[in-house]
Amino acid sequence: MPQFSDDLFLGTAQGYIGTNNTNSEAVITGSVSGTTMTVTAMNSGDSLVLGQYVNGTGITANSYITAFVSGAGGTGTYTLSQSSSATGSITIYASGNAGLGDPSPMEVGVGPLGREYVWDLIPQTLQAANIAASQTPAAAGNLTLTAGTSAKSVVRTDGTTVIQLDTPRAVSVTQVTAGTGRNFTVSGYDYYGQAMSEVIASTAGSTISGNKAFYQISSIAVSGGTTTAVTAGTTDKLGLPLRVFDAGYLVRVGWNNTLANDAGTFAAADMTTPATSSTGDVRGTYLPSSATDGKKRLVAVIALPGIAAGPNATRTGALGVTQA
Numbered sequence: 001m002p003q004f005s006d007d008l009f010l011g012t013a014q015g016y017i018g019t020n021n022t023n024s025e026a027v028i029t030g031s032v033s034g035t036t037m038t039v040t041a042m043n044s045g046d047s048l049v050l051g052q053y054v055n056g057t058g059i060t061a062n063s064y065i066t067a068f069v070s071g072a073g074g075t076g077t078y079t080l081s082q083s084s085s086a087t088g089s090i091t092i093y094a095s096g097n098a099g100l101g102d103p104s105p106m107e108v109g110v111g112p113l114g115r116e117y118v119w120d121l122i123p124q125t126l127q128a129a130n131i132a133a134s135q136t137p138a139a140a141g142n143l144t145l146t147a148g149t150s151a152k153s154v155v156r157t158d159g160t161t162v163i164q165l166d167t168p169r170a171v172s173v174t175q176v177t178a179g180t181g182r183n184f185t186v187s188g189y190d191y192y193g194q195a196m197s198e199v200i201a202s203t204a205g206s207t208i209s210g211n212k213a214f215y216q217i218s219s220i221a222v223s224g225g226t227t228t229a230v231t232a233g234t235t236d237k238l239g240l241p242l243r244v245f246d247a248g249y250l251v252r253v254g255w256n257n258t259l260a261n262d263a264g265t266f267a268a269a270d271m272t273t274p275a276t277s278s279t280g281d282v283r284g285t286y287l288p289s290s291a292t293d294g295k296k297r298l299v300a301v302i303a304l305p306g307i308a309a310g311p312n313a314t315r316t317g318a319l320g321v322t323q324a
Helices: 315-319
Strands: 025-044 053-056 063-072 075-084 089-095 116-121 132-135 151-155 161-175 183-189 195-201 207-222 230-239 250-255 265-267 285-287 298-303
Touching: 025 063, 161 183, 161 195, 183 230, 195 207, 207 230
Parallel strands: 053 063
Antiparallel strands: 025 075, 025 089, 053 089, 063 075, 116 298, 132 230, 151 161, 161 207, 161 230, 183 195, 183 207, 230 285, 250 298, 265 285
16 A cells, blocks of 8 residues: 555555564564664563564664565574674573663554644743752762653663653753853763763853753762752753754644744754764754643644655654664
């Protein structure tokens, strides 16, 4: 069944949008040669799926399954995204990124609107200390993280305890009064379970906002003692669900039940390769024109270019460069 009108000519489209539920963590045995993975036994976990990450002896880092060739019950032959160096029988581990769902190949489209994605959310009120409550670091080390309003503490399937936010959004660091400004390295994960980090330089007596949208925060490390209290919380910079590198792809941005287009602040996806802890958000952010309050609804229509949906779609085209 063609997905879009031009697929009548181009053929059935494969998209890389969405969060296919690939939350199994399997232990399997088999072998890898180049981009071919042959599974001989499923020792634990659910059947493997497209987009699922795999690792093991000799497997290239960040490899994921791009195609199922043949087999049944999880065993059989699969194609990987990257060529690997392993030969012979090995143990292979497969993970679906903490149960959040991998951004993975799909053949069912992007909802009923085809090449337009509707982003619909009601973000909660920002909080200055819902990630880390007031504390005064005496030396370099990690802040004590405590889930406050609109955040919760969860344990990922890999055993990591994180502070999970209501929606992906940038983090803020507040140094309450004059003191010594330091670098704060925020580490965590985006909505798709990709690991990410950002360095935020504090200024005494000010609140400094980061630029990357975190969904989960695993740690915040400070480079030295501050002599005054600091907190960490959320901002109103909301993380876009897809890579948007030009404002023209924001077809419509509705905010607070108003017909007129919202005059918020858009930050385009940072396409620097490779991403670092000082680059911007890989998908881009949007700051509404007025403060979030847990009541105002944001409804944005995002147009998808051919690199994000359709027969020539890629993961980078849809979801940005790999996080760092």
